[in-house]
Amino acid sequence: MAGLTSLPTRLRRLKRSCAQRAPALIGIGLFCLAWQLIGSYRLAGLTWPPLSVVIGYLVDPDHHRLLTRAASTTLRAVALGYLIGAGIGLFLALAVRLFRPARAGIDTFVALIHVTPAIALAPVFMILMHRDAIPVAICALAVTYLIYVAATSGLDGAKRHHIDLFAVMGARPWQRFWLLERPTALPAIASGLKLAIPVAFMGTIVGEWFGAARGLGLLMVSGMQNFQIPMLWAAVLLTTLTSLVLYALMGLVERAVERRFA
Amino acid sequence: MPDIPQTECREAIALRAAGKAFALDDGGSVVALDGIDISIREGEFVAILGPSGCGKSTVLRLVAGLETATSGTVHIEGRAPAELAAHHRLGVAFQDHALLPWLSVSDNVALPFRVARKPVARDTIARLIALVGLSGFENARPSQLSGGMRQRASIARALALDPDVLLLDEPFGALDAVTRRHMNIELQRIWSARTLTTVLVTHSVEEALFLADRIIVMTGRPGRVLRDVAVPFARPRTPEALRTAQFHAMVDDLTRALEPQG
Numbered sequence: 001m002a003g004l005t006s007l008p009t010r011l012r013r014l015k016r017s018c019a020q021r022a023p024a025l026i027g028i029g030l031f032c033l034a035w036q037l038i039g040s041y042r043l044a045g046l047t048w049p050p051l052s053v054v055i056g057y058l059v060d061p062d063h064h065r066l067l068t069r070a071a072s073t074t075l076r077a078v079a080l081g082y083l084i085g086a087g088i089g090l091f092l093a094l095a096v097r098l099f100r101p102a103r104a105g106i107d108t109f110v111a112l113i114h115v116t117p118a119i120a121l122a123p124v125f126m127i128l129m130h131r132d133a134i135p136v137a138i139c140a141l142a143v144t145y146l147i148y149v150a151a152t153s154g155l156d157g158a159k160r161h162h163i164d165l166f167a168v169m170g171a172r173p174w175q176r177f178w179l180l181e182r183p184t185a186l187p188a189i190a191s192g193l194k195l196a197i198p199v200a201f202m203g204t205i206v207g208e209w210f211g212a213a214r215g216l217g218l219l220m221v222s223g224m225q226n227f228q229i230p231m232l233w234a235a236v237l238l239t240t241l242t243s244l245v246l247y248a249l250m251g252l253v254e255r256a257v258e259r260r261f262a
Numbered sequence: 263m264p265d266i267p268q269t270e271c272r273e274a275i276a277l278r279a280a281g282k283a284f285a286l287d288d289g290g291s292v293v294a295l296d297g298i299d300i301s302i303r304e305g306e307f308v309a310i311l312g313p314s315g316c317g318k319s320t321v322l323r324l325v326a327g328l329e330t331a332t333s334g335t336v337h338i339e340g341r342a343p344a345e346l347a348a349h350h351r352l353g354v355a356f357q358d359h360a361l362l363p364w365l366s367v368s369d370n371v372a373l374p375f376r377v378a379r380k381p382v383a384r385d386t387i388a389r390l391i392a393l394v395g396l397s398g399f400e401n402a403r404p405s406q407l408s409g410g411m412r413q414r415a416s417i418a419r420a421l422a423l424d425p426d427v428l429l430l431d432e433p434f435g436a437l438d439a440v441t442r443r444h445m446n447i448e449l450q451r452i453w454s455a456r457t458l459t460t461v462l463v464t465h466s467v468e469e470a471l472f473l474a475d476r477i478i479v480m481t482g483r484p485g486r487v488l489r490d491v492a493v494p495f496a497r498p499r500t501p502e503a504l505r506t507a508q509f510h511a512m513v514d515d516l517t518r519a520l521e522p523q524g
Contacts, residue, residue: 161360168326168354168429169377170347179376183364261364 049230054237057230066219071238074135074204074216081139082200086193088140089147097155097177107152114145118203122210135207135215142203143196150192154185183261190257194250201243274427274459275302275325279334281484282320294320296484297334307453307460309470309477313520317485318463319357322431325461326354338427346427350378353420355433359412361404367391367415368400374422390418393452410434410441414448421452430462434469446472447501454498467516471509472499479519489519 032051037043039050057063092110096103118138125134158181166176208217216235223232282295294317302308312318323329324336327343338346346352353374361370368387375382391397394414404412413433420428434442446469453460453473464470470477471493479489493512495503503509 159360161356161358162362164326164328164356165354165360166377167328168347168352169374170350170352171377175377179373180362183362 047229049233053230054233057234058238063231063234067234067238070214070216070219070235071242073212073214074208074239075242077135077204077207077215078139078200081136081204082143082196084136085140085143085200086147086196089144089192090151090189092144092148093151093155096152097181103152110145110148113141118142118206122207125207126210131211132213134210135204135212135217138207139200139203142199146196146199147189147192150188150195151185154188154192155181157188158184186261187254187258190250190254194247194254197247197250198243201239205239272304273301274304274306274339275300275461276337277301277321277324277331277334278337280321280324280331280336281333282317282324282329283332293484295324295331296486298485298487300478300487302459302461304459305457307462307473307475309462309464309474310480311464311467311470311477311516311520312480312485313482314465316480316482318465318480319431320485321480322429322461322463325427326352326429350374350380350423351426353423353425353428355413355416355420355428355430357432357435359404359416359433361412361416361419363404366401366403367396367407370404370415371418371422373419378423380423387418387422390421391415393421393455394418395448410445413445417449417452424458426459428458428460430460432463432465435465442466442469443501449473450499467513467520468504471495471512471516472504477516479516491516 035051037050039048039053042048058067092106096106118141121141122134122138125137129137158176162180162184163176166180171179204215205217205220208215209221212218216239219235220232223229223235277298277300280295280298280300281293283291283293285291298321300308300321310318310321320329324331325338325343327347336343338352343352361367362373365373368391371387371390372382375387388397388400391400394417396411396414396418399407399411404415407415417430417433420430434445450473462470462473474493477489477491477493478487479491480486481488491512495509
């Protein structure tokens with residue numbers, strides 16, 4: 001009934017939400033100010049540009065072609081790796097749920113892959129696949145682990161009394177899975193999908209360092225090697241902001257799923 | 263099945279020297295039930311009364327097929343309880359309603375139909391929801407209901423497939439005295455509308471006397487049957503029946519029986 005809310009009520013709500021966000025806004029403001037001051041006064045040397053210079057680089061129309069091309073390449077790799085990783089993670093979680101003897105083995109296998117640093121695997125990928133596929137592969141690997149863990153723990157999350165209920169109703173295992181375990185797991189899977197966003201970016205950027213033809217990761221490396229400091233920082237800032245926005249959007253999805261299923 | 267004129271004489275539930283021991287972590291075991299002999303006729307309403315921890319819920323879980331007896335036998339209609347559950351002929355209302363939080367009241371009540379893969383009888387569901395006094399709340403989620411309303415929804419769900427046997431595990435245990443009294447009157451009304459073999463586990467003497475045809479009193483550690491008392495009050499029982507001298511005398515008698523010996 002938002003349309004019927006009186007103006008004073010809405011103003012009160014606005015005030016309250018501003019008051020709740022004030023600490024966060026102050027924190028972000030202080031962070032930006034510190035960045036600007038450290039850069040302006042060269043407190044951290046020449047490689048720390050003021051925030052205004054980095055933003056200036058981002059908004060300069062001369063750089064738009066370069067930045068959009070790099071960002072769209074990276075985003076495509078992130079999206080592809082994220083979807084592949086989420087798909088494999090969910091598939092493995094379902095597989096060990098439906099075929100329990102495989103559980104211990106797959107758990108160990110997935111954990112092994114997770115503890116192996118992506119950096120260490122990258123050279124192996126370089127000799128195995130095309131260099132443009134490496135960002136997607138590392139991204140997918142990292143996302144797979146997260147989604148697998150979220151989905152398996154979610155599928156195990158059914159409450160004792162609900163399991164008893166399905167037993168006395170004479171439910172078959174697949175019915176228990178579909179009508180009980182699947183909906184029970186959805187909030188955990190949604191959380192996993194949210195947490196996987198920054199992980200996907202990290203995997204993709206690291207992958208791009210290993211010889212990708214374009215992408216934000218490549219901009220970072222070439223900015224570092226050619227002393228194009230504002231470009232390096234602009235690429236980092238753009239990556240961070242994109243990751244943050246997608247993370248926030250997945251947070252909304254997570255909350256909606258939480259409200260619906262928990 | 264041939265029609266047997268004296269249906270009351272047919273035995274619906276039979277426990278013969280049934281015992282249950284639980285293994286402990288330290289390798290020992292604790293005897294929860296010892297030599298339980300209970301025979302319940304078809305259409306009979308039996309209350310199992312006892313102090314908490316006397317194993318009365320374990321008796322119910324044996325009858326529901328959720329536990330297996332470590333000695334003796336448990337049969338429903340001459341077969342293993344799990345068989346009755348597999349044929350969707352068992353209705354159970356648990357201590358903690360066990361409604362699925364993501365389903366509406368009517369979808370929760372319809373759940374047994376989906377599990378039994380029978381077409382959902384919308385009119386049956388509407389009738390059951392009306393029977394437990396939840397008309398108008400068909401689309402409400404369990405989180406939007408009070409504790410008493412959730413228990414009533416779970417009783418409607420237990421009745422959905424017109425089961426042969428209904429098991430009630432302290433369905434009103436968590437409710438306050440006033441709501442509980444109200445629920446007992448409702449349950450009484452539901453039973454005047456249909457007859458089915460019912461086992462109610464409770465620690466409330468008044469509830470047992472008000473609802474049951476027969477009361478089995480148990481003692482704890484290990485759980486044994488102490489007394490088997492027929493309830494003499496004619497049906498339908500009104501709240502006025504709770505105020506007669508005979509009712510009070512029986513309450514006193516059974517309350518004394520529940521008190522620890524010595």
